[in-house]
Amino acid sequence: MGRVARVLVVEDDPTVARVLELALRRAGHEVALARDFLGGLEALGQDWDAIVLDLNLPGGFGLDLLRHLRQELKRTTPVLVLSGLKQERTVVEALQLGAQDYLAKPFSPQELVLRLERHVAAR
Numbered sequence: 001m002g003r004v005a006r007v008l009v010v011e012d013d014p015t016v017a018r019v020l021e022l023a024l025r026r027a028g029h030e031v032a033l034a035r036d037f038l039g040g041l042e043a044l045g046q047d048w049d050a051i052v053l054d055l056n057l058p059g060g061f062g063l064d065l066l067r068h069l070r071q072e073l074k075r076t077t078p079v080l081v082l083s084g085l086k087q088e089r090t091v092v093e094a095l096q097l098g099a100q101d102y103l104a105k106p107f108s109p110q111e112l113v114l115r116l117e118r119h120v121a122a123r
Helices: 014-026 037-043 062-072 088-096 109-121
Strands: 006-010 030-034 050-053 079-083 101-104
Touching: 006 014, 006 037, 014 030, 014 109, 030 037, 037 062, 050 062, 050 109, 062 079, 062 088, 079 109, 088 101, 101 109
Parallel strands: 006 030, 006 050, 050 079, 079 101
Antiparallel strands: none
């Protein structure tokens, strides 16, 4: 990718968060981590080039963060949902709320980085 992206990762699992952080940093991006719903809510107030969002978070549900980002903050930041929830209705709801992409866990870190970069480049 041609430029460094500022990426917010909202993920409570320390192992998954570390894998994401390493993969994104290796690809040349700046990464900030939020480990729970409230941390994610606070971080949404900043400008990001992209957001990787888990759904099951301590203190709340990731789709509520996505709803807040789109409806209250009116931001079009690319959001890639990364979740263990694979039910069709959850995937459809995430996409209807404005997520650019949805990856189910377990996931390929390289695939996630490439998908994220594609959405950032398209902005």
